[in-house]
Amino acid sequence: MTETRPERELRLTRDTRQPLPPSRDGRPARGRSAAGSSREAGAWRGEPGLPRDARRAPSAADRRPPGRGVDADGYRRALAVHAAGVVVITAQSDGIPVGLTATSFSSVSLDPPLVSFYVDRSSTTWPSLRAADHFAVNVLAGDQAELATRFARKDIDRFAEPTRWRPGPLGAPLLQDVSAHLICLPHETVDVGDHILVVGLVAEARVHGTGRPLLYHQGRFGRFLPHP
Numbered sequence: 151m152t153e154t155r156p157e158r159e160l161r162l163t164r165d166t167r168q169p170l171p172p173s174r175d176g177r178p179a180r181g182r183s184a185a186g187s188s189r190e191a192g193a194w195r196g197e198p199g200l201p202r203d204a205r206r207a208p209s210a211a212d213r214r215p216p217g218r219g220v221d222a223d224g225y226r227r228a229l230a231v232h233a234a235g236v237v238v239i240t241a242q243s244d245g246i247p248v249g250l251t252a253t254s255f256s257s258v259s260l261d262p263p264l265v266s267f268y269v270d271r272s273s274t275t276w277p278s279l280r281a282a283d284h285f286a287v288n289v290l291a292g293d294q295a296e297l298a299t300r301f302a303r304k305d306i307d308r309f310a311e312p313t314r315w316r317p318g319p320l321g322a323p324l325l326q327d328v329s330a331h332l333i334c335l336p337h338e339t340v341d342v343g344d345h346i347l348v349v350g351l352v353a354e355a356r357v358h359g360t361g362r363p364l365l366y367h368q369g370r371f372g373r374f375l376p377h378p
Contacts, residue, residue, distance in 0.1 A: 158174070170231075179351035184325040236290045238301045239267060240284035240323040245308045248278040251302040252364045255287065263352040264337060268345040269364040275302070276346065285350060287332040292362035297325065308317040319354070330357045 160216060219225070240249035250273065258264035267289060269276045290298055301308050311317060316328035324331050334350030341347075362374045 181190045200313065230368050233365045234369065235362040236294075236298050236366050237267070238288040238290060238298065238325060238328075239269075239279065239285055240288060240325065241279050241285040242317075242321045243278035243281045246264065247315070248275050248282075248322070249301050249308055249323065250275045250279070255289075258349060263355075264349055265332060265334060265352055266347060266349045268342070268347055271341075271344055271346060278350075282322070282324055282336075284320050284335050284353070285335060286318055287323055287324040287330075287334060287350075288328045289328075289330040290325075290364040291327065291329045291359060292364050292366055292373035294328065298364060298366075298371055327358075329359050329361065329363060 152224060159284075161250040194206060194217050220228075237252050237255040238249050238263040239252055240247065242248070250269065252267040252269070253270040254266075258266045269279070297313065300306070309323065315323045316322040316326065318331070318333060320333060322333065331354075332350075332352050333354040335353050336348075338347075338349040339346055362376075365372050365374055
């Protein structure tokens with residue numbers, strides 16, 4: 151029996167293929183799938199219109215497994231352009247003053263009054279800080295870069311001369327000539343990546359000066375210059 155045109159179109163519709171529209175010159179499309187020609191289909195897998203061997207090779211970012219994040223060098227370069235305030239965290243553990251420089255200090259909450267900072271898991275100062283029943287945040291002024299550097303060094307007595315300090319109302323060392331002091335009670339600690347997030351409840355806050363703060367930018371300490 152001769153197959154009529156309507157029957158042939160109905161059979162193609164039921165098939166996994168779909169009938170294609172006629173070409174621009176009006177002639178029926180021949181030898182093409184519904185996905186288009188091989189050149190058009192290749193555009194989904196590489197640069198349009200280029201031979202397979204001429205397409206762009208995958209970059210390191212393309213090959214990185216999902217969820218791994220940016221590479222370490224690129225991450226450091228991006229964060230280096232962010233200017234951060236500088237504080238020294240101090241405490242007293244078994245009668246011995248301890249402290250470290252932090253550029254990750256931040257406010258967390260107004261009610262209750264919470265602040266936070268991060269400390270590296272490998273920090274040799276952190277075990278003593280963690281054992282203390284409270285700690286102080288010393289907000290450094292713009293002319294205290296040497297003090298910040300001193301509390302970032304290892305294998306030295308950070309509280310020896312020329313460091314000037316006094317015991318606070320609860321015993322934690324308070325550095326002299328800083329812009330502000332915050333006395334904090336331990337509130338929460340959380341392991342985050344290769345650092346530890348430390349959250350403190352502010353029990354007392356005193357401002358000693360409103361001058362220019364010390365900043366950390368591009369791996370160096372510097373002063374803040376406001377716009378006129």
